[in-house]
């Protein structure tokens with residue numbers, strides 16, 4: 257399996273896979289160097305770390321052909337696995353469902369905004385319908401388990417009034433993570449002339465309070481670190 261990162265921190269092993277079926281123009285992960293690991297090497301790493309949690313992220317884990325074998329091995333090891341995805345392969349989420357604790361899915365813009373979705377995913381507009389259909393199915397499936405919906409807040413795409421359009425999609429999720437667009441080569445490549453973190457931390461807190469109407473927990477991450485908000489519903 258091709259990994260750009262295999263590491264352990266605070267009892268959680270993180271695997272970041274190489275390669276993605278989308279080509280988001282701000283993504284730092286799709287060009288990072290990778291190393292090949294066998295499933296046995298990964299399982300040995302997890303076992304030796306004594307970690308109880310494993311996060312499968314990347315770029316995109318669901319395009320790895322041996323992913324299910326790895327997930328089943330992790331289940332046999334007795335660790336809690338979270339699987340992150342862009343939602344393009346709901347059939348993989350369905351196969352993984354019995355073996356994982358939950359999922360992390362990214363929403364990039366309101367689902368009816370074809371032009372923005374094409375721009376943010378790097379795909380031609382005539383393929384956006386398929387992306388929307390697959391992501392919608394992935395969201396529906398993933399809401400049967402613990403689910404974090406991850407939203408990168410890029411002004412003009414998913415802030416202000418447009419944020420309210422994604423609120424119905426959040427209902428049924430366990431947690432929403434609002435991520436400030438950092439415009440930093442270590443996190444997000446500069447995009448659309450944004451070269452500083454956007455939107456402001458205050459605006460992120462306002463958006464968090466809106467999301468709090470429909471989910472129990474909202475987490476905001478950005479230049480000020482991380483803040484968890486328990487919404488009381």
Ligand code: SF4
Pocket residue numbers: 276277278279280283284285286314315316342377
């Ligand atoms: S879906 Fe995620 S990993 Fe894939 S290209 Fe976009 S930002 Fe990168």
